């Protein structure tokens with residue numbers, strides 16, 4: 635399979651205005667949320683030297699609203715909107731880990747029950763963290779897509795249940811749109827801190843909702859137009875395969891250390907946005923992601939495999955051993971500012987979840 639895709643037209647594309655929300659904006663909601671603070675944007679000059687750009691900054695999502703991943707930005711806003719429309723509902727979600735834990739945490743925050751469906755292959759400690767937030771966890775024999783189908787059927791089977799899923803499909807669009815809106819808080823923080831947009835943003839892709847947020851944000855009418863590049867595991871590169879084919883393609887998935895990116899299909903709402911507005915897509919190996927994690931760790935950054943995948947991807951595009959046409963396609967000058975979205979902390983090396 636190809637490990638690289640690029641588009642020469644994506645930088646010129648502009649999104650239509652986004653759908654109106656029930657009330658207020660996600661950014662205002664987050665700013666008023668207990669414990670909210672922008673996450674750090676950390677310069678890594680060694681990496682900038684290695685990649686031959688002016689500055690590299692890591693957006694460090696290792697601690698976001700009390701959880702070690704960015705996902706609660708989307709889950710919090712979506713849960714709030716869902717519970718405004720359907721007060722007291724039991725929140726239902728499927729997850730490879732981070733989204734379900736975030737929905738469970740929000741259910742606790744709003745004082746409602748949560749049921750979270752997880753693939754059979756989920757590590758017991760990951761499931762235990764979701765249960766630790768007070769949710770009921772249900773294991774499903776099958777991959778991530780099968781788990782999403784089970785969660786959706788369960789939510790539909792009785793009144794008083796509401797599915798909060800971070801991927802869209804025909805007939806299920808509104809909640810994932812709220813989740814994408816919630817993720818955009820992270821991008822507003824980056825622009826506020828830099829006093830404008832960076833020149834390159836590298837984003838990890840599972841179902842592509844976070845990447846959809848990145849493209850919507852940086853391809854808005856009149857907005858800046860940085861280069862946007864996705865990072866995926868080579869064993870679950872559904873966006874890369876779809877972009878290369880020119881239509882959505884489901885890929886078989888196995889095991890990867892980048893568990894949050896282990897998705898066979900792109901969200902239907904993300905697909906047209908990524909196809910139009912993403913400049914490049916690259917696949918990385920587990921070894922590359924592990925190396926990137928270790929290197930970020932040495933630089934004092936806690937980055938889990940999905941987060942560090944963006945450094946691995948930047949290396950695959952701009953590193954010394956990268957094919958030169960990749961740098962040409964990205965068209966970045968020597969003073970370019972690159973932001974790597976490190977979407978989760980390294981929970982395996984921390985004391986989180988262990989007895990004190």
Ligand SMILES: Cc1ncc(COP(=O)(O)O)c(C=O)c1O
Pocket residue numbers: 703704705730732733800838839840841842843844845894895940941977978
């Ligand atoms: C840590 C982390 N990074 C990135 C992603 C990818 O987000 P998306 O599935 O919206 O592409 C996920 C998804 O669960 C994740 O958990």
